[in-house]
Amino acid sequence: xxxxxxxxxxxxxxxxxxxxxxxxxxxxxxxxxxxxxxxxxxxxxxxxxxxxxxxxxxxxxxxxxxxxxxxxxxxxxxxxxxxxxxxxxxxxxxxxxxxxxxxxxxxxxxxxxxxxxxxxxxxxxxxxxxxxxxxxxxxxxxxxxxxxxxxxxxxxxxxxxxxxxxxxxxxxxxxxxxxxxxxxxxxxxxxxxxxxxxxxxxxxxxxxxxxxxxxxxxxxxxxxxxxxxxxxxxxxxxxxxxxxxxxxxxxxxxxxxxxxxxxxxxxxxxxxxx
DNA sequence: CGCATTTGACCCGCGC
DNA sequence: GCGCGGGTCAAATGCG
Numbered sequence: 001x002x003x004x005x006x007x008x009x010x011x012x013x014x015x016x017x018x019x020x021x022x023x024x025x026x027x028x029x030x031x032x033x034x035x036x037x038x039x040x041x042x043x044x045x046x047x048x049x050x051x052x053x054x055x056x057x058x059x060x061x062x063x064x065x066x067x068x069x070x071x072x073x074x075x076x077x078x079x080x081x082x083x084x085x086x087x088x089x090x091x092x093x094x095x096x097x098x099x100x101x102x103x104x105x106x107x108x109x110x111x112x113x114x115x116x117x118x119x120x121x122x123x124x125x126x127x128x129x130x131x132x133x134x135x136x137x138x139x140x141x142x143x144x145x146x147x148x149x150x151x152x153x154x155x156x157x158x159x160x161x162x163x164x165x166x167x168x169x170x171x172x173x174x175x176x177x178x179x180x181x182x183x184x185x186x187x188x189x190x191x192x193x194x195x196x197x198x199x200x201x202x203x204x205x206x207x208x209x210x211x212x213x214x215x216x217x218x219x220x221x222x223x224x225x226x227x228x229x230x231x232x233x234x235x236x237x238x239x240x241x242x243x244x245x246x247x248x249x250x251x252x253x254x255x256x257x258x259x260x261x262x263x264x265x266x267x268x269x270x271x272x273x274x
Numbered sequence: 275c276g277c278a279t280t281t282g283a284c285c286c287g288c289g290c
Numbered sequence: 291g292c293g294c295g296g297g298t299c300a301a302a303t304g305c306g
Contacts, residue, residue: 146277146278146279147278147279147280148279148298148299148300149280149281149297149298149299150279150280150281151295151296151297151298153295153296154294154295154296160296160297162297162298166278176297
């Protein structure tokens with residue numbers, strides 16, 4: 001072996017050794033990254049389980065309520081001025097009837113308001129548990145409201161507050177807030193219409209700890225249409241059916257915001273490494 | 275001073 | 291037609 005071939009062989013070995021070192025380092029970094037992603041996935045699974053638990057709790061409470069008051073939900077002849085029903089829901093529950101142009105059993109969309117034939121406002125109801133000492137009729141939903149009236153209604157000694165979205169008249173959304181008759185620690189907020197502007201405190205809420213989870217129950221056009229059939233005036237097992245977990249996971253993955261956040265979390269770390 | 279809230283008056287639909 | 295009750299208006303008031 002001459003001198004030049006020896007140098008070439010030595011260089012090859014050196015280069016191969018360097019590449020091997022890089023490969024080992026790259027593999028090590030990938031393993032670390034895999035561990036981080038696994039940890040994040042674990043957190044997400046834990047979050048999902050918390051969501052499932054909250055859903056389970058709220059669902060059981062809803063079933064209990066419906067078993068006690070089946071006629072209020074089923075009777076099409078319910079009057080407009082029936083009392084605001086209460087329940088023992090913790091945190092925040094939104095019951096969204098998805099009011100549409102078709103005939104509805106909701107008392108708010110009864111046919112006795114011919115002047116409002118063009119108004120097809122989406123009406124939803126939110127139950128918020130508050131501190132017993134909290135006497136304000138404030139529901140923190142992330143939007144800014146302007147109070148324009150307050151009334152004491154016949155069915156409830158607690159006054160009902162009337163709010164308009166602060167972006168009115170460009171945003172036609174209104175809401176009524178009143179304490180529940182039976183449980184005055186529960187605020188009943190009735191929303192009319194949909195906001196035509198972005199959520200004002202969306203950024204703050206997404207970064208804030210999730211202390212009061214919100215569950216939306218669309219009782220008319222539920223995405224969980226199968227589950228809406230399951231809801232009967234009968235107490236069922238409090239366990240979450242596996243199909244529900246799957247559907248909740250699916251709806252999470254279908255959520256573009258959730259997807260974007262997940263992709264940003266993972267790709268951000270990978271890009272940062274490279 | 276400007277804006278939000280309060281609160282009594284007013285409007286309107288419904289039942290009798 | 292009248293009274294009742296929910297919903298809205300707008301002047302008064304309070305607050306930063």
